[in-house]
Amino acid sequence: MSDMDAGRPPGAPAPWETAPPDVDLSRVWTSVAAEVWRRRPGPLERAAGRLLRSPGLARALVTTPSLLLAWIIATVVVLFAGAGATLATGTPYVALLAPAVAAAGIAYAYGPGIDPAWELSQSMAVSDRIVLLVRALAVFGLNAALGLAASAASGAAAALTFGWLVPMTAACALALAAATLARSAIVGVAAGVAAWVIAVLSGAAAGGQFTTAVTNTALVLPYLAFAACCSAVVLYATRIPRGTS
Amino acid sequence: MNIDITDLTRRFGRTQAVAGVDLRTGAGVFGLLGPNGAGKTSLLRMMATVLPPTSGRLRLLGRDPGSYGPRREIRRRLGYLPQNLGYYPGFTVAEFVEYFALLKDMPPGQVPRAVAAAVGQVGLGDKARAKLRTLSGGMLRRAGIAQAIVNGPELLLLDEPTAGLDPEQRVAFRALLRDLGQRATVIVSTHLVEDVGAACTEVALMDAGKLVFQGTPDELIARGEGTGAAGDAPLERGYSAVLAAARSTTAAA
Amino acid sequence: MDDDDGLVARVAAGDDTALRELFSRHAPWLAARLRAVLPAAEVEDVLQETFLAVWRGADGYRAGGAAGAWLWGIARRQAALLLRRRGPAAAALPDGATAGAPQAADPAEVALARADLTAAVAALGPPGGPEREVWRLLYVEDRPVAEVAALLEVPPGTVKSRAHRARRLLRAALRGGAAEGGSR
Numbered sequence: 001m002s003d004m005d006a007g008r009p010p011g012a013p014a015p016w017e018t019a020p021p022d023v024d025l026s027r028v029w030t031s032v033a034a035e036v037w038r039r040r041p042g043p044l045e046r047a048a049g050r051l052l053r054s055p056g057l058a059r060a061l062v063t064t065p066s067l068l069l070a071w072i073i074a075t076v077v078v079l080f081a082g083a084g085a086t087l088a089t090g091t092p093y094v095a096l097l098a099p100a101v102a103a104a105g106i107a108y109a110y111g112p113g114i115d116p117a118w119e120l121s122q123s124m125a126v127s128d129r130i131v132l133l134v135r136a137l138a139v140f141g142l143n144a145a146l147g148l149a150a151s152a153a154s155g156a157a158a159a160l161t162f163g164w165l166v167p168m169t170a171a172c173a174l175a176l177a178a179a180t181l182a183r184s185a186i187v188g189v190a191a192g193v194a195a196w197v198i199a200v201l202s203g204a205a206a207g208g209q210f211t212t213a214v215t216n217t218a219l220v221l222p223y224l225a226f227a228a229c230c231s232a233v234v235l236y237a238t239r240i241p242r243g244t245s
Numbered sequence: 246m247n248i249d250i251t252d253l254t255r256r257f258g259r260t261q262a263v264a265g266v267d268l269r270t271g272a273g274v275f276g277l278l279g280p281n282g283a284g285k286t287s288l289l290r291m292m293a294t295v296l297p298p299t300s301g302r303l304r305l306l307g308r309d310p311g312s313y314g315p316r317r318e319i320r321r322r323l324g325y326l327p328q329n330l331g332y333y334p335g336f337t338v339a340e341f342v343e344y345f346a347l348l349k350d351m352p353p354g355q356v357p358r359a360v361a362a363a364v365g366q367v368g369l370g371d372k373a374r375a376k377l378r379t380l381s382g383g384m385l386r387r388a389g390i391a392q393a394i395v396n397g398p399e400l401l402l403l404d405e406p407t408a409g410l411d412p413e414q415r416v417a418f419r420a421l422l423r424d425l426g427q428r429a430t431v432i433v434s435t436h437l438v439e440d441v442g443a444a445c446t447e448v449a450l451m452d453a454g455k456l457v458f459q460g461t462p463d464e465l466i467a468r469g470e471g472t473g474a475a476g477d478a479p480l481e482r483g484y485s486a487v488l489a490a491a492r493s494t495t496a497a498a
Numbered sequence: 499m500d501d502d503d504g505l506v507a508r509v510a511a512g513d514d515t516a517l518r519e520l521f522s523r524h525a526p527w528l529a530a531r532l533r534a535v536l537p538a539a540e541v542e543d544v545l546q547e548t549f550l551a552v553w554r555g556a557d558g559y560r561a562g563g564a565a566g567a568w569l570w571g572i573a574r575r576q577a578a579l580l581l582r583r584r585g586p587a588a589a590a591l592p593d594g595a596t597a598g599a600p601q602a603a604d605p606a607e608v609a610l611a612r613a614d615l616t617a618a619v620a621a622l623g624p625p626g627g628p629e630r631e632v633w634r635l636l637y638v639e640d641r642p643v644a645e646v647a648a649l650l651e652v653p654p655g656t657v658k659s660r661a662h663r664a665r666r667l668l669r670a671a672l673r674g675g676a677a678e679g680g681s682r
């Protein structure tokens with residue numbers, strides 16, 4: 001004889017009340033879990049999704065390693081330290097730093113060296129090439145904007161404020177090509193930074209000033225041609241996925 | 246006919262990874278067996294539109310993956326689990342599955358429910374919000390299976406899906422396969438012969454880039470009877486018998 | 499294995515696995531109770547809303563209270579919301595439930611009252627148990643005491659004492675249920 005008077009609180013469950021057969025509890029749980037586990041994209045991601053007309057592409061963009069907050073802060077610190085140094089010493093550090101910083105950012109944007117799930121990414125409807133393009137453009141654009149701001153803050157002349165944009169394009173293209181070919185972001189950074197250092201030093205040796213690499217307008221076309229070649233390399237490297245048997 | 250392959254080849258330099266494969270299959274679970282280096286992964290990569298074929302005719306879900314538009318359509322209806330799947334350590338299981346759901350062009354409104362269903366189906370319901378770096382190898386593999394099935398694919402390609410799964414999880418996985426095989430073409434590439442027998446409606450055996458057997462698991466067992474081939478189980482004996490026969494004919498040729 | 503209070507506390511702290519455990523423990527009997535009042539599809543919707551409400555409002559639970567009663571209160575409220583949204587036709591009321599009720603009664607209220615009654619009747623014990631059988635034969639089927647005694651093969655005095663206990667249990671359950679349902 002069960003003790004019914006044990007003061008079971010009103011409404012409390014009774015052990016014999018089992019689920020009715022026509023109620024699908026696993027479907028109910030899936031619906032609950034969908035709401036509980038759901039990720040709500042931030043305003044930046046939503047805007048990017050509308051702009052790019054692809055929520056997947058927007059998500060890929062906001063998860064770019066070199067667009068994470070820590071990276072952006074580091075970039076800002078480096079560039080504005082350079083601006084400060086320029087104000088103190090007169091040497092236009094921003095113009096010299098910006099291409100290298102951007103090249104590093106580009107190498108860490110995307111590719112087999114940085115994406116651990118790269119083979120899976122190659123089978124996606126939003127193709128890995130599109131993701132690469134969007135991320136690279138975003139990183140480049142952000143670095144250009146930050147660099148311009150830092151350059152203006154350092155009071156540099158117009159030629160120096162804008163002059164490094166073209167060399168930056170070349171350095172980024174090289175970094176991306178190297179990273180894609182070698183399947184390694186580190187290689188990309190090394191290639192981009194090393195090439196830029198060499199360019200600056202040889203410019204200094206030839207023209208007498210460290211800023212020659214930036215201000216010499218005769219170099220614009222060669223820089224752009226070089227960038228175009230590197231871009232072609234990237235296109236080629238991402239078209240034929242190299243696999244092993 | 247979800248897969249229609251005629252005389253497909255893939256060459257890397259001087260190596261012929263896939264040397265003329267014919268395959269036609271519709272819905273159901275299809276097992277792809279073979280020793281390491283037989284070309285299974287290359288074949289799967291071609292079906293996943295990740296690797297272009299060197300020659301031959303490949304049609305997936307009635308479309309030609311050689312051109313961009315149809316390839317994108319195929320990829321929206323495709324689920325792929327590569328043999329080596331890296332993961333993003335800082336992502337949770339749900340974020341990982343959701344990431345690839347979005348990259349497969351799933352409508353964002355359907356994504357949360359699909360992610361919840363996929364995570365539940367692979368038995369990771371208690372780990373949905375755990376970071377991937379805290380998971381064991383078997384759990385990571387199951388997360389990989391979840392991203393492959395999240396978009397309800399018509400063509401599901403799994404390369405060594407049971408690596409790292411314990412026997413109980415493998416049983417649950419085979420039940421999942423049978424369920425998925427009702428609506429979709431599921432191709433399971435594995436070197437574990439027992440995985441194949443339990444869940445697959447059809448089996449193919451690949452060796453040195455060619456298909457040396459295609460038929461039901463029972464037919465494979467029949468090939469092994471009375472031949473004295475090596476193996477502890479009927480399917481294993483069939484497997485060994487077919488391989489031995491294929492290699493002796495190529496040696497004789 | 500946590501007890502219900504521990505689970506709700508974990509849910510309040512954001513642990514979704516605790517919510518899953520609560521669901522597997524409590525969804526079956528909540529579904530059974532709701533099913534007496536609503537069709538299966540509506541039961542699923544109410545359960546979904548109930549556990550989402552639990553997820554969002556778990557910090558409103560005072561430990562030491564009965565988690566089951568708290569859950570039933572939430573479920574009842576969600577059922578009321580659903581019936582108000584979807585209109586009274588959504589309730590699966592058999593004809594007998596509204597027979598004799600005043601025509602002006604809100605069918606949603608009638609349905610919920612029936613749900614409360616189902617919950618209260620659950621307090622009487624398992625179907626086929628002594629108090630439950632007496633309740634069914636004496637009050638629902640309106641048989642005389644002598645007939646009930648004969649059917650149950652017990653003396654009439656036993657029938658009367660079981661009926662007395664059943665009324666007491668029901669009174670307590672209905673009073674408590676009304677307090678629970680009406681307090682928010």
